[in-house]
Structures are given as C-alpha cells and as structure tokens.
Amino acid sequence: MSRISTPYGPAATADDVAAGHDLTGTRALVTGGASGAGLETARSLSAAGAEVTIGVRDLDAGRVASADIAATTGRAAVVEHLDLADPVGAQEFAARWRGPLHLLINDAGLPAVPELQRTAEGWELQFTANHLGHFALARGLHDALAAARGARIVAVSSSAHHFSPVVFDDIHFERRPYDPWLACGQSKTACALFAVEATRRWSGAGIQANAVMPGAIAAPQQRHAGQEVQDERALARTRKTPQQAAATTMVAALSPEFAGIGGRYLEDCAEAEPVADDADPDPAAGGVRRWALDPAAAGRLWELSEQLLAQPRTAAG
Template sequence: MTTSNPITTSFGPHSTAMDAIKGIDLVGRRVIVTGGSSGIGVETARALASAGGEVTLAVRNTDAGRKAADDITATTGSDHILVAPLDLADQGSVADFVANWDGPLHILVNNAGIMAAPLSRTPQGWEMQFATNHLGHFALATGLRPALAAADGARIVSVSSAAHLRSPVVFDDIQYERREYEPWQAYGQSKTANVLFAVEATRRWADDGILTNSLMPGAIRTNLQRYVSEEELNRLRSGNAAAWKSVEQGAATSVLAAASPLLDGVGGRYFEDLQEAAPATPGGRTGVAEYALDPEAAERLWEVSTALLKS
C-alpha cells in the first residue's frame, strides 16, 4: 500500500543515521543488514542497534563481521549483535542463511553490493553485479518472506543508487550475452532492479504487512568503490569534495526507511537525502527514473528473477 502524497521530512543531506533513529524504540525487533561489516552497512547496523534492535550482520567475511559487531557493542552498549555468513553471489549460501533463520524478522536491509566491477559471471552464467546486487537479495527476501510476514508489520530496505539513471533493466539481454559489457551500465541495471523490486514486493506482500522502499544513500567513499579509480570517482562527482557524504550521513536514508514512523504504511517509493525523490530530469543526477517505478517492468522482473532462480 502507498500513500498519495510525497513523503517529506525535517532531515536533509547532512543528517546522520543517529539523527534518523533518534527517539525510535526497536526493542524486541529483529533486523538483518547485509554487508553489515563495513561502509554504510555497519553504520546502519549501529544506528538500529542503538535503538535496541537485535541486529544480525549478514556478511561474506565473518571475521570482519565479528570485528564490526564488537565495535557496535562498544559504541552502543548493545550485546544483541549477531554475525552470520552470507555470500549473495552464491545461491547455496543464500539458501543456507534462510534455512538457519528462525522466528520473525522485522527489518531486512538489503545493503550489500558490488559496483562497476569487471565482467565476471556466477556458475549459472549470470552477470555478477546483477547476480549479487539483485538476484541474491531477491532470493534472500523471498526466502525470508514467512519470517517477514510473521513480524506483522515488517519493512524491507532496498539500497539502490543514483546510478540507476544509467540504465533500465534490459530484459532482452540482462546477462550481457550479446551486447558489449560496460561496468557502469551493468551496475546501473542492477540498481534499477533494486527499485523495481521495492515496487513489486510492496504490491505482492503489502497484505502480509510487508512494505519495501528503495533509496539512494548518497556518494560515500567506501570499499564499494574498490574497482573505481580516484580519477574516475572525482570525475563522476565533478571533483566537488562537498558532494561526498560521511558514512554516518550515507546510512541515514537507510535508517529512515528501516525504522522511521514517518514511513508507516508507505511502500514502493524511492528516497534520497531522507526525502521521497522527485522524478528525474533528463541528464540529471538526482531523482528517480520513470522506468524504475514502472509497475509492468517491476512485475516482469519478478517473473524473470523467479524463473532464473528455478533454472
């Protein structure tokens, strides 16, 4: 279900995750943050833990996850921080994670991802950015649907990017089997998929009390950019250092989507700078593309994704 008016808040681009969580009580709520051992993932987890949530860091590197958990405990006083292995590019790992989850799940933050990586493929032949950023999270969310439904008012947070403006989902050749591979275009396609997932998950699951929103966290220097040169990063941001956010600021919109009462009853929306985004303008770097909110594309992506996971 969605409301008819755009969501606005008193926050802005410089607000932090701790600003967004202030006054919110998550005691008794169970949370999963994928990619929770570094970058905006750990700051998202820290803020949600500070409000009393039981937070599971779903990470590829469990040693890094345990270090992050210890750091979160040290800074928040919460000892309800768990670590579990999850490799989103490995469907067996996703299935194991789902099988090991027990009980309700109140908040799922689909945060992990890879950016502008060189062409590589999973054993199934799937392009790695699409497989990790979308299909891994799709399998995780659909696998955890019973746990989300059991929470009676669950939220899924789908971390997208302004890079979704670079490409729709190209259904005729999602896996780059015929067209030339371009790392940023492939990343953009996967980030559009994150937005479309939020649209269709809300349509399908709102009656179970599960609402999903997507977001652009902002430009933050993290391990996500390990495949991108400093020169390229500065070119993308026009060399304007003021455009970069801290990780605490970058996590703020995720925390808003995960926990703020301002988003009660709201799903299928795209946020940036802690506000619902306006429609993108041609050539612009902000806002949400019309194709990313297209309900027909969202339904088609769901069907394609389901078929891929069954193949």
C-alpha cells in the same frame, strides 16, 4: 500523489533518525553490515535496542564490526556468513532463520566491476550480487517478515540507476558489449524495481519495501570505482560520511512518514523527485528515473528472477 518528506535533510545522520526510537524486541538483518553505511545502520539500530544480525561474506571482518558495534553501543551484532553472489546460499541462509524479522536492510552490493565476471550459473556478477541474491534472501524470509506484522524492507539502490534500465533482452551481457556502468546501473534499477513489486505482492501480509540512494561515501565497496566517479565535482552534491549515508536507510526503516508506505525511492531522507527516462544521465543531479518505478517492469523482473532461481545450477560455459 505528493512526495513524502521527513524532518531530516541531507546532513542528517543515522543516529539522528534513530533518536527517540525504542527498538527493544525488534529483530533486524543488515546485509553488508561489516563496513560503510551498512555498518552504521547496524550500529544505530543496535544503539536503539534492536537485535541485529549482520550478513557478511568475510566472517573475520564481520567479527571486527560486531566488536566495534559492541564497543560503541554495548550490544554486539550477531555475525552470519552470507554471500549475495550465491543466491542458492542466500536461500539456505533464509531457510535457517527462526522467528520473526522486523527489518530487512539489503545494503550489500558490488560497484561497477571493470571486467565482465560471471557466477557459476553464468549470470553477470553485479546483477546477481546486487539483485538476485537479495531477491532470493527476501523471498526466503517472507514468512519471517510476515510474522513481524509490519515489517519493512529497505533495498539500497544507487544514483547509478540513472545509467540503465533493466535490459531484459540481454541482462547478462551475452550479446552486447560489457560496460561496467551499464551493468551497475541495471542492477541498481533492479533493486528499486524489487521494492515496487515486493510491496505490491506482500503488502497484504504487512510487508512494505522501499529503495534508497544513500549517497557517495569513501567505502571499501567503491574499490572498483573508476576516475569518472571519483571526480569531486560530480560527487560534491552527494558526498556523505557513512553515518550520513545511513540516514536515508534509517528513514525508510523507522520513520513514521513511511509506515505502511512502499514502492518508493528515497534520497536525502525524503522521497525523490521523478526524472524523465530520456533525460541526460547525470547521477549527481539526483532524482529517480521512471524506469526504476515502472510497475510493469517490476512485475516482469520478479517473474524472471523466479525463473532464474528455479534453474538447476550448472557451471558457466
């Protein structure tokens, strides 16, 4: 199976990819749409005519972003509160959605959090915000996506997935020492595995999901990033503007090369090269670990995620 390429390269912008697309009548939901690549994704979709909703934790920041989008495109985004660290709230958000949803862009996420933090359920925070919240949201929106008859989901992963597979024996760091990069890595691997299994389960309903690595940008989401990832030599290959970082997301969302195609991992506007799981962890080198595309792991993660969401909510002990 040959890798899928597009006419766009590492320097392309979201606007480049959106050019020529008339998205009138297209409804899109962008999580994390108040800043960084999420904001630029929402802006480019709006400029192409889409009806865009941005799901944000901070409503004030969302309103500022919507006004900014309106000033540059003439179309304001709808702003809704959405906290992906609260999967129950994400399910409630999905239950309130009315009508079809053509594009679900899962852009919101936490970077490497220095200290172990847990949710009300006792779950590790990054795994919850980066994977479980989006899993709950997408599952709740299944019927809306199916009603679009050709919906696409874009799961924003990261080169941090090179640091760790999903460690099923201790996802929430209950027995092993907490490491921020292992936690971030497994959560971003989970994002990619979600795309694999969502495509397997939902392609019959016309829903395809792909994962993307947008590239390193100076954005608020990097507020926890340590000196290791601030090293310019490590970031030189992937440093992008927010508009460039959003380009790969837009390729997964709009490019005809990925119509009817799911379960892939994209970077620099094309399908990424596979990297052996036992290779040295060098995110700056690019590519996708095989563990992030493993169908068995993807199925196991889906079942585990369903089990976690079915548990009664209890306070962390």
